[in-house]
Amino acid sequence: MTVIRTTKGPEYARLMGLGVARGEVTVTNDDVAGPIDSSDEWIQQRTGIVTRMRAKPETSVLDLAERASRDALIAAGIEGRAIDTVIFSTITHPQMTPAAAPELGARLGCPTAAAFDISAACAGYCYGIAQADALVRSGQSTYVLVVGAEKMSDFVDPTDRSISFLLGDGAGAVVVGPSDAPAIGPTVWGSKDGAEFVRMTHSWLEVRDDPTTPFPTLVQEGQTVFKWASFEMPDAAAKAIEAAGLTPADIQAFIPHQANIRIIDQMAKRIGLPDTVAIGRDIVDSGNTSAASIPLATERLFRDGQVKSGDLALQIGFGAGLVFAAQVVALP
Amino acid sequence: MALSEKEVLAGLAEIVAEETGLDAAEVTGPKSFTDDLDIDSLSMMTIVTLAEEKFSVRIPDEDVKNLVTVADAVAYMTKAQS
Numbered sequence: 535m536t537v538i539r540t541t542k543g544p545e546y547a548r549l550m551g552l553g554v555a556r557g558e559v560t561v562t563n564d565d566v567a568g569p570i571d572s573s574d575e576w577i578q579q580r581t582g583i584v585t586r587m588r589a590k591p592e593t594s595v596l597d598l599a600e601r602a603s604r605d606a607l608i609a610a611g612i613e614g615r616a617i618d619t620v621i622f623s624t625i626t627h628p629q630m631t632p633a634a635a636p637e638l639g640a641r642l643g644c645p646t647a648a649a650f651d652i653s654a655a656c657a658g659y660c661y662g663i664a665q666a667d668a669l670v671r672s673g674q675s676t677y678v679l680v681v682g683a684e685k686m687s688d689f690v691d692p693t694d695r696s697i698s699f700l701l702g703d704g705a706g707a708v709v710v711g712p713s714d715a716p717a718i719g720p721t722v723w724g725s726k727d728g729a730e731f732v733r734m735t736h737s738w739l740e741v742r743d744d745p746t747t748p749f750p751t752l753v754q755e756g757q758t759v760f761k762w763a764s765f766e767m768p769d770a771a772a773k774a775i776e777a778a779g780l781t782p783a784d785i786q787a788f789i790p791h792q793a794n795i796r797i798i799d800q801m802a803k804r805i806g807l808p809d810t811v812a813i814g815r816d817i818v819d820s821g822n823t824s825a826a827s828i829p830l831a832t833e834r835l836f837r838d839g840q841v842k843s844g845d846l847a848l849q850i851g852f853g854a855g856l857v858f859a860a861q862v863v864a865l866p
Numbered sequence: 867m868a869l870s871e872k873e874v875l876a877g878l879a880e881i882v883a884e885e886t887g888l889d890a891a892e893v894t895g896p897k898s899f900t901d902d903l904d905i906d907s908l909s910m911m912t913i914v915t916l917a918e919e920k921f922s923v924r925i926p927d928e929d930v931k932n933l934v935t936v937a938d939a940v941a942y943m944t945k946a947q948s
């Protein structure tokens with residue numbers, strides 16, 4: 535009987551190097567408050583955000599991704615041509631096709647790598663890590679580049695009070711490759727029926743059919759999302775710790791998606807993380823950058839000396855879908 | 867066993883104290899959540915969710931806006947237990 539041969543890879547995978555890029559322009563709360571009749575005080579008190587970083591008009595989401603990826607390759611100590619899979623998480627690549635990943639691969643010197651985009655919004659980075667880990671350990675890939683990159687500012691409506699004022703632009707990239715020791719725990723992920731909770735205002739077809747229809751932007755039901763994130767996501771995060779065979783006391787850093795500082799604090803409390811755990815709070819300066827927010831917050835913790843290579847970090851992404859993913863990783 | 871209004875008030879005061887940093891003794895019946903206790907909409911939702919867990923009750927979103935004072939919430943939750 536003929537049988538198909540399958541591949542088998544190394545037993546473990548790890549994050550090898552991190553790189554990030556933020557939008558070049560600092561946008562203050564006062565800059566966004568006018569059209570939504572808000573204030574610096576209101577925004578800080580409800581969200582923790584003091585500034586968000588937005589890209590210049592001429593900077594594309596691919597440019598941000600390229601900057602982050604080049605630094606990730608340097609940090610990992612590998613050449614672009616060694617990358618055999620490029621996974622690009624984004625919801626703001628303005629062309630439906632082709633995907634952003636093949637062009638990023640071409641820019642980085644790996645023009646023949648397998649390349650595809652993931653649409654998992656603010657969970658996109660953790661979805662990418664889950665896939666990269668599986669690809670390496672199955673022997674399907676050796677070095678996977680995972681990028682979360684967003685130019686959210688292309689899809690904001692300055693008069694929208696629900697989400698636009700939270701959003702910033704940025705990119706984070708990591709190289710995932712083989713490892714001698716376990717360094718990426720199992721991913722706890724899933725979805726929830728709630729397409730209307732965070733979404734585009736309307737579809738492209740409506741714009742086609744009625745040219746007076748405005749350009750689609752993002753909106754959300756803030757209270758519903760706040761409740762889901764604050765009260766259901768801690769369970770997923772706790773399961774990711776358990777799935778990795780660990781307890782909260784084993785974790786050195788908690789790096790959740792940067793949606794709202796009050797969600798971050800509530801989650802940390804409910805998971806029962808010890809006070810010694812470093813918590814990613816880059817939202818204060820960078821705003822909510824969707825798929826880029828976890829790697830950006832990770833970089834910030836490194837820069838502030840709050841974490842070091844090898845520390846165990848619990849990361850969790852959650853957002854439009856609704857979708858979520860959590861895993862424990864050893865920091866690169 | 868259903869809790870009495872007094873017990874619900876004590877439990878609710880604990881939740882409010884934890885969320886806001888206020889002293890539990892300040893959480894009394896006539897106080898308005900927004901005007902007197904300075905609780906914003908996100909804290910109110912957090913408090914309601916924690917109370918739902920603590921007292922095993924369901925408080926639909928449309929009812930939350932009717933819970934203006936602490937006494938309103940205590941009466942609602944005491945009744946909802948049964």
Ligand SMILES: CC(C)(COP(=O)(O)OP(=O)(O)OC[C@H]1O[C@@H](n2cnc3c(N)ncnc32)[C@H](O)[C@@H]1OP(=O)(O)O)[C@@H](O)C(=O)NCCC(=O)NCCS
Pocket residue numbers: 570571572573576580581656695696697699732754755756757759760793794822852853854906907908
């Ligand atoms: C967006 C968010 C800050 C809004 O706060 P909220 O407390 O839920 O706001 P509400 O819509 O309940 O409105 C509460 C009050 O603030 C006002 N308000 C709402 N949005 C406002 C804004 N942007 N600026 C100023 N005031 C605002 C409302 O008019 C209302 O006033 P009132 O009490 O006088 O009627 C909050 O819901 C949130 O952060 N949710 C989490 C969602 C998230 O992070 N999503 C990311 C998805 S990945």
